[in-house]
Amino acid sequence: MNLDADDFTLLGLPKAFAxxxxxxxxxxxxxxxxxxxxxxxxxxxxxxxxxxxxxxRVNEAHQRLKDPLKRAAYLCQLAGVPVNAESNTAMxxxxxxxxxxxxxxxxxxxxxxxxxxLLDEVSAERRERLERVTRLLDVDGNAxxxxxxxxxxxxxxRLSDEIDSRLERYEDQL
Numbered sequence: 001m002n003l004d005a006d007d008f009t010l011l012g013l014p015k016a017f018a019x020x021x022x023x024x025x026x027x028x029x030x031x032x033x034x035x036x037x038x039x040x041x042x043x044x045x046x047x048x049x050x051x052x053x054x055x056x057r058v059n060e061a062h063q064r065l066k067d068p069l070k071r072a073a074y075l076c077q078l079a080g081v082p083v084n085a086e087s088n089t090a091m092x093x094x095x096x097x098x099x100x101x102x103x104x105x106x107x108x109x110x111x112x113x114x115x116x117x118l119l120d121e122v123s124a125e126r127r128e129r130l131e132r133v134t135r136l137l138d139v140d141g142n143a144x145x146x147x148x149x150x151x152x153x154x155x156x157x158r159l160s161d162e163i164d165s166r167l168e169r170y171e172d173q174l
Contacts (some may be wrong), residue, residue, distance in 0.1 A: 003053065006078060007061035017072055017137040017146075019065060028062040069157065072133050072150045079143035083150045095152055098125075102159055109163075112170035119163045126156045 008015040011027040033039075035054035040047040064070045073083040091099075102122060109115045129149050136146040 003057055007065050007074065010058065010061050011065070013065070015075070015078070017068075017075055017134050019071065021066065024062070024065055028058065031058050032062075068130060068133075069150060069153055072137065072146060072153075075137050076143045076147040076150060079141075081143040081147050083147045085151050085154055088151065091148070091152060091155075099155060099159075106159070106163060106166065109166055112167060115163055115167045115170060119160065119167065122156055122160055122163065126153060126160070129153050129156065 002010075006015070011024065011031060013019065013024060013027055032055065035051055035058060037048045037051040037055055040051040064074050073085075076083055102118070105118050109118060129152060133146050133149045133153070136142045136149065
């Protein structure tokens, strides 16, 4: 085992966006059982420190791969195309217009049904974009375009959180 191995290699999984969550969780549990510091209690402090490093690394890999956006961003990074969401906010004009439309719709939401309808629309767009990311990464090998989709998905997730917060205000109406 190599601490510097990519997350997929570390967990013995194919390097792909489409990932079987059950296989990911099983690989994580098996590796975690193998490197857990408690297994090295009788071997002294140095062995426990090394085991702790391994356990942390395995947990980090699992956390990154189980989240679709983190996994997509990681695959883009591995392909030499970091997402750079903090510094690269460029988006196609049609998506910028869609963002403005959604923001206006959220500002105008007046009840739970309207909020839920907006959330349903945004969630459908999220599903479509995740399918696009799957194709771009696993079929086309187009990490540059996938990185742009990841940035769009990050916006969609933030907007979905805001809509969820608005829905919580209307809980009694549901």
